Amino acid sequence: MKTLKFRPNLCEDILKGLKHSTWRIFDDKDLQVNDELEFINKETLKVFGIAVVTSLHTKTFGTLVDSDWEGHERFDTEEEMYETYRTYYGEKVNENTEIKILSFNFIPKGSK
Numbered sequence: 528m529k530t531l532k533f534r535p536n537l538c539e540d541i542l543k544g545l546k547h548s549t550w551r552i553f554d555d556k557d558l559q560v561n562d563e564l565e566f567i568n569k570e571t572l573k574v575f576g577i578a579v580v581t582s583l584h585t586k587t588f589g590t591l592v593d594s595d596w597e598g599h600e601r602f603d604t605e606e607e608m609y610e611t612y613r614t615y616y617g618e619k620v621n622e623n624t625e626i627k628i629l630s631f632n633f634i635p636k637g638s639k
Contacts, residue, residue: 529556531578532569540600541566541633542575548598550626552616558583558629566633578631588612589622598630 531549533541540546551558558564562580567573586595588609602608612620 528565529558529562530565530567532567535568535570537600538566538568538575542635544633546598546600547633548628548630550599550612550628552612552620552624552626554627558627564631574636576633576635578633580629580631582630583627585625585627587622588620588624588626595628 531551533549537546558580560580560583564578564580565574566576566578568575602611609620612624
């Protein structure tokens with residue numbers, strides 16, 4: 528099964544139902560609609576639930592619109608957004624960087 532890792536604060540947002548979208552750069556997993564994914568806490572490496580990809584599209588940071596932010600954490604500034612993604616993916620993140628926007632349905636571990 529494919530896996531995605533999240534920082535602890537984002538795990539909490541997912542568990543609370545506040546986050547139901549994630550943005551990924553350099554998709555080495557070939558993520559697709561209907562993929563079933565294990566969600567892992569990046570700090571503890573423990574699975575905290577399963578998600579199914581419900582929609583997916585690709586665009587650049589510079590072409591994001593309001594609807595792309597639905598179910599995703601917000602940043603105070605564009606620079607904060609770029610700095611956050613640079614910590615995940617390296618220094619080459621900018622407005623021309625391509626991202627994959629995934630929406631998902633989430634089932635917490637132990638809820639089946």
